[in-house]
C-alpha cells in the first residue's frame with residue numbers, strides 16, 4: 001500500500017490541493033453568517049487571533065504527523081503511540097457528520113444557480129423566496145440529491161484531478177468576482193454602517209459564544225481536527241517547507257472568507273436594515289442577501305449566475321474531498337473496493353441529508369436540544385467533536401508522543417522559526433483554551449448557563 005502512495009508533484013500543488021479542500025461553503029456561506037450574527041468586527045478579530053495561534057498549531061501538527069508517518073489519521077496516531085489510535089477514529093467521525101448537511105447547502109446553491117439562469121432574479125430577491133423554497137417537501141431534496149450524485153460521480157470515475165485543475169482557474173475568478181461584488185456593496189448608500197459593524201471590533205458585542213463560534217468556524221473552514229490535513233500531509237513531499245505552506249493556506253483561506261463577509265454583511269445593512277433580526281438569519285443569510293444585491297445591479301442576473309456557478313465549483317471541490325475522506329476511511333477498514341464503498345457512502349449521505357433537508361419543512365418538529373437538524377449536526381461536529389479531537393491531538397503529541405517528532409519533521413527543510421511559540425501553544429494554551437470553550441459549548445447547549 002505504502003509504496004503506491006502518490007505525492008504532490010510540486011510545492012504549489014500541495015498548497016492548491018489543500019486550499020481546494022479548505023476553500024468552500026465554509027468561507028462563502030458559513031463565515032459571513034457567523035460574522036453577522038456574532039458581533040461583526042469582534043468576531044473577525046477573534047477569528048484572526050485564533051487563526052494565527054490555534055489554527056497554525058493544529059494545522060502544522062496535523063500535516064507534520066501525516067508527512068512523518070505517511071498514513072492517514074487512524075494509522076498515524078497508532079504508529080506513533082498505540083494508545084492514541086482512538087483519536088484517529090474520533091477524527092474520522094467528523095466528515096461523516098459534515099458531509100450530509102454540506103451537500104444540503106450544496107443543493108441550495110444549485111437551486112439559486114438555476115433560478116438566476118432562468119432569469120428569476122427579482123423573485124429570488126423577495127423576502128419569502130428562500131423560506132418558501134427550503135420548507136417545501138420535494139424541491140430542496142431533489143437539488144440536494146443532484147449535488148450528492150455529482151459529487152459521487154466525480155469520486156467514482158476518479159476525475160478529481162481534472163476538477164482540481166479546473167478549480168485552479170475558477171477559484172481565482174471567484175476571488176476577483178467576490179472582491180468586485182464587495183466593492184459594489186460597500187459603495188451603496190447606507191453601507192458605511194455595515195462596513196463599520198464588520199470591521200470595527202466593538203467589545204459590547206463580545207460574548208463567550210463569539211469565541212466558540214469563531215473557533216468552530218476555524219476548524220470547519222481550514223478542515224482541521226478531522227484527520228483531513230493528516231491525510232494531505234501524508235501525500236506531501238519532504239522538500240516542501242511545512243511552515244510556509246501552512247501560512248499560505250491560512251492566509252488564502254482567511255482572505256476569501258473575509259471578502260465574502262465584506263460582500264454580505266454590509267449588504268444586510270443596505271437591503272434589510274442592519275437590525276439584529278436581519279443580522280441573525282443564520283444559515284439562510286447568503287441566500288437571502290445576495291439575490292437582493294444582484295437584483296439591484298445592472299446585469300445582476302448574469303453576474304449572479306456566474307457567481308453561483310463559481311460557488312458551486314468551490315462547494316463541489318470541498319464536497320469531493322469530504323466524500324473521498326469518508327470513502328478512504330471505510331475502504332481502508334472494510335476493503336470493499338472504492339466503487340462499492342462510494343456507493344454505500346452515497347446512500348448514507350442521501351438518507352441522512354434528506355432528513356436534514358426536510359428538517360426545515362415537514363420534519364421541523366424534530367428539535368434536538370433546541371436546535372433544528374442542520375444546526376444540531378453543525379453544532380455536534382464543530383462545537384463538540386472537533387474541540388475534543390483537537391484537545392486529544394495536543395495532549396497526545398505534547399505529552400506522550402512528544403513534540404520532537406513534529407520538530408524533526410518541520411526541520412527537514414530548515415529551522416522551525418516558531419518552535420518556542422508552537423510548543424507553548426501545543427502543551428499549554430491550546431488545550432486549556434479548548435477545554436474551556438468545550439465546557440462552555442456544552443453548558444450553553446444544555447441550558448445550564450445563559451448568555
Ligand code: PHE
Pocket residue numbers: 021022023024025026027098220221222223226228318319321322
Ligand atoms: N473547509 C471546507 C469549507 O470551508 C469544508 C470542508 C471540511 C471540506 C472538511 C473538506 C473537509 O467549506
